[in-house]
Amino acid sequence: MTAVVDRRSSRVWVDNAVRLIEADAQRSADTHLLRYPLPPEWNVQLYLKDESTHITGSLKHRLARSLFLYAICNGWVTENTTVIEASSGSTAVSEAYFAKLLGLEFVAVMPASTSPAKIALIEAQGGRCHFVTDPSSIYTESQRLAAESGGHYMDQFTHAERATDWRGNNNIAESIFTQLQREEHPIPEWIVVGAGTGGTGATIGRFLRYRTFDTGLCVVDPENSVFFDAWQSSDCAVTSGRGSRIEGIGRPRVEPSFIGQVVDRMVKVPDAGSIAATRHASAVLGRKVGGSTGTNLWGAFGLVAEMLEQGRSGSVVTLLCDGGERYSGTYFDDHWVASEGIDLSGPTAVLDEFVRTGRWTA
Template sequence: MTTVLDRRGSRAWVDNAVRLIEADAQRSADTHLLRYPLPPSWNVQLYLKDESTHITGSLKHRLARSLFLYSICNGWVTENTTVIEASSGSTAVSEAYFANLLGLDFVAVMPASTSPAKIALIEAQGGRCHFVTDPSRIYDESHRLAAETGGHYMDQFTHAERATDWRGNNNIAESIFTQLQQEDHPIPEWIVVGAGTGGTGATIGRFLRYRKLDTGLCVVDPEHSVFFDAWRAGDPTVTGERGSRIEGIGRPRVEPSFIGQVVDRMVKVPDAGSIAAMRHASDTLGRKVGGSTGTNLWGAFGLVGEMLAAGRSGSVVTLLCDGGERYSGTYFDDAWVASEGIDLTGPAAVLDEFTKTGRWTAS
């Protein structure tokens, strides 16, 4: 006897979910590529891909969109799925937005010490927050909640590098090179990114190779993160004992989405450098930018200084990951900086010298 089990009827929700996500993308113009003000006589251009203009305010909006499409098309997320993520920051805000768009429940698993401001951002997008006392338990607790609810743990740290089509299809790398086409140096010497999941670096590094582009990928890594140490040692099992102070980037373990083989250079950035560069850029641009943007710029300024010292012209691109309004009580607060034992005097002097002369004197 022939037995037939047909589940094709469930495709109607999938089709509509994909349509809603794609319609949301169509309503949003691509993010701007800003030209950072450097002296014209240097003949080196620095660009900032402004990801803060996404509707949820950060680079993670792209990741969340890709993760939802990936999970839906894999059949992991359906019309009654509770979506769960291990995140207390921008990824949770963006995933909560897309879950709300699709009428799905969303739970962000986070440390109990998470600030009320971050919790409020997630809840404003319709998400719920689930707290753990031990931050190292967020992964296991996310798996447990998914099993308990019959939901899906999105797991940005594993799926970030595979959810985005790195060959094109309007990923961030393709967008950058399209926007550079009419510039003086349309093929940049370097693209500089930080690593949180590692997915953005993986996407850009693969795209550079696929398109045979003569551009280097530089990944900047903050204090207390192990990506740099693991990459230098060639040992992905390296772990650390605490998390990064620079939100959105840096991890105490090497996440599965970090593909070190596509990285051409890494730079370890002190937290004082990240915060000083963030403040410096905020003054220069007339708008507040976040800490991870400061990390990116510290690395980018160093590369510009290296090009100037070698007498080379060209361009460098990095990311403006999110706005600085979220950090008024931390990175922009002198009392908080002092309480963390961070001295901005040295990095501020490095930035002042670079602005005046183009020389990069950071050790």
């Protein structure tokens, strides 16, 4: 006797879930590509892809959308699945948003030391926070909760590089090049990004090769992160005992989504440089930007200065990852900066010299 098991009825929820996510994307215009003000006589343009304009306020909105579509289309997330993620930051905020859109429970696993402001942002999107005393245990605790509840551990650090279609389909790289088409230098010399999961760098690096663009990918890495050391030494086993001060980027281990082979250059950025550039850019733009944007700009300014020194014109693109309002108690707070033992005077002088002369003395 032939045995038949038919589960096609479950596709009704899947079809509607994909429709809801795609409809949400259609309601949103693409994020802006801003011109960062540099002296016209330099003939080098610097652009900021403003990811803070996503509905959840950061670059991680793209990642969360891709992760949900990937998990749904793989059959990992279905109706009534509890979604669990190891994150205390912007990824958790964005994933909580999409879980709420689909009527799913969301749990963010995070260190007990996470700031009340971050917790409030996640809870405002309908998420629940689960705390651990040892920050390094967020991965195993997420796996345990998923197994215990019959839920799904989204695992951004593993799936970020594969959840996004790097060949196109309106990924961030395709969006950048579409918006540059009518600019003076439509093929940038460099695109500069930080690495948290590594997924954004992997997407852009692959896209540059697939489309045969003569554009370099520069990845900037903050203090206490191991991506730079691992890339330089080709040793992915390197680890660090401390976490990054610059939220959203930097990791104490090399995450599976970091694809170092597509990176053309890496720059290790001191935290004082990141914070000084964050404050500098906020003053120039008339709006607060987050710390990872400062890290990006520190790397981008150095590349602009290098082009000027070599007498080359062209363009550089980097990311405005999120707004600075979330960091009023840290990067914009002089007491917090002092308590961390950070001296901004040196990096501030570097930035002032760059603005005056175009030279980079870091």
